[in-house]
Amino acid sequence: MKNSMKSLSMTVAVMFLSVTLFAQLNISSLEKKMMKNTAPGNGAGNSPLNADAATPITVFPFMETFESGVWSPHTEPFHGLEANATIAAGEGNASNFAALLEGNSWASFYHTEDCEQAIANNKPIHNASISMTIVPSGVTDPLLLKFDYDLFYSFADYYSAFRVTVNGNPISDQGGTSCYKSSLPEGEGWKTLTFDLSPYQNDASFDLQIDFIGKYYRNYYQGGDAMVIDNLKVYYNTPPTIPISNWPIIFGVLLIALFIVFQYRRKITA
């Protein structure tokens, strides 16, 4: 009995050690040096698990510029123990505030190069996200999600990744991409993504999430493992209507065009 307990605890110890070693693979000497100066667990606060507790979005277009400097009840932040989700000053797109999703320290981070796997392997500890609950209003024009973002990384591009999910399932943007990494540590500059939500607009309600994982916090090294989000919009893509006041002008132009055609035809037949 004593022996079996001993071998069990030995196995557990070996497993723990290999998991820790596995998590620290591919680390550069610079990162190792910097890790010594970062105590694991600093920076992160509590970890709310009610990721779906956002007040439903029922009025469209819904627009969030984050300029109030605090979370609206419609955008519910979540962060694991080694991640943060905040509204940050000085990070906005041609404005002051943006939502900032970032990692924290090296603790419990699993290195996985594949974008989807990097997210799956590091949830929930290194996960920071924004959750929204959408209650479609019944308009038949396609419902869309649009937001601006910039994405950064510290030592390797797979330390920082994100995706958009509906009811927990990843969806693709209008260009066909469903998982994002940055090609540059300091970010590629602001970009805009648009997602078609029309497959869900006949549902009574659905959960929409921007789902990020990051190893270190913003600017820990280079850009840090973080993303910034601004000008988030959920809206029906209604084609623009021509204001009634413009119709006399359009009618006048049409009359002139008709007159020219008429004159031209008369010239030909003459």
Ligand SMILES: [Ca+2]
């Ligand atoms: Ca802003």
